[in-house]
Amino acid sequence: MIIESILTTMDPAGKVNFAPMGVEWGDAEIVIKPFLETTTFRNLRETGAAVVNLTDDVMLFARGATSDVQFPAAPASVVRGVVLEAACSWREVEVRSMDATPPRARVVTTVVHRGVRREFLGFNRARHAVLEAAILATRTHLLPAEQIREEFARLQVIVDKTAGPRERDAMALLTEYVRSAPTAARAEQAAPR
Ligand SMILES: Cc1cc2nc3c(=O)[nH]c(=O)nc-3n(C[C@H](O)[C@H](O)[C@H](O)COP(=O)(O)O)c2cc1C
Known part of the structure; x- marks a missing residue:
C-alpha cells in the first residue's frame, strides 16, 4: 500500500528538504521511490537517512507540490534529520539498499524509530x-x-x-x-x- 507522506531529508551540509512522497508502507521496512532528479534522491544517496512524516494537514502537500518550502520542524530522535511540527506521527528510516535505475529510484529503508505527536482524525x-x-x-x-x-x-x-x-x-x-x-x-x- 502507498501512503502519502511529507518526507524530510538532509544534505551533507545539514540543509533540510521537505517533499511530498508516496511511500510503500511496511511495519519494519518502507520503500521510497524518488525520481532521480529530485533533491530527495540526492540526499538519500548522500546521507542515507530520512523521516517519513504522516500528517492530516493537506496544506503541506499543496505547498510542497508547488514550491520549494521549509516547514517548522524539530530534530529527529535517532537519525540525522527532522520531524515536522505538523506531523501526527512519524517513522525515522535508514537506507538499506538502493536501485537507481532511471527514471525513478527504489530506495529500501529500515524503520529505526517511530513516534506519535497527536491524533490522526478519520477520513475527510x-x-x-x-x-x-x-x-x-x-x-x-x-x-x-x-x-x-x-x-x-x-x-x-x-x-x-x-x-x-x-x-x-x-x-x-x-x-x-x-x-x-x-x-x-x-x-x-x-x-x-
Ligand atoms: C501526494 C504526492 C506524492 C508524491 N510522490 C512522489 C514520489 O513518490 N516520488 C517522487 O519523485 N515525487 C513524488 N511527488 C512529487 C514531488 O513531491 C515533487 O517532485 C517534489 O518537487 C520533489 O521534491 P525534491 O526535489 O524537493 O525532493 C509527489 C507529490 C505529491 C503531491
Whole structure:
C-alpha cells in the first residue's frame, strides 16, 4: 500500500528538504521511490537517512507540490534529520539498499524509530481531493490542460461539500498554481521537438 507522506531529508551540509512522497508502507521496512532528479534522491544517496512524516494537514502537500518550502520542524530522535511540527506521527528510516535505475529510484529503508505527536482524525473527502489536486499540480507539464481543468472541477465539488477552511485554502492555492503553470501543450509550443 502507498501512503502519502511529507518526507524530510538532509544534505551533507545539514540543509533540510521537505517533499511530498508516496511511500510503500511496511511495519519494519518502507520503500521510497524518488525520481532521480529530485533533491530527495540526492540526499538519500548522500546521507542515507530520512523521516517519513504522516500528517492530516493537506496544506503541506499543496505547498510542497508547488514550491520549494521549509516547514517548522524539530530534530529527529535517532537519525540525522527532522520531524515536522505538523506531523501526527512519524517513522525515522535508514537506507538499506538502493536501485537507481532511471527514471525513478527504489530506495529500501529500515524503520529505526517511530513516534506519535497527536491524533490522526478519520477520513475527510476534501483532504483526499486536495491530495489528488496536489499530484495533478506536479504533472501540469505532462497532462493536457483540458484534463487538469476537468479533474480540478470535479475535485472542487468535493472540497465545497466537505472541507474546512484549511482544505479550502489549500485547494485555492493549487487552483491558482495550475492556472498559471505551463501545461503540456504550452510546454510543447515553447520547446518544439
Ligand atoms: C501526494 C504526492 C506524492 C508524491 N510522490 C512522489 C514520489 O513518490 N516520488 C517522487 O519523485 N515525487 C513524488 N511527488 C512529487 C514531488 O513531491 C515533487 O517532485 C517534489 O518537487 C520533489 O521534491 P525534491 O526535489 O524537493 O525532493 C509527489 C507529490 C505529491 C503531491
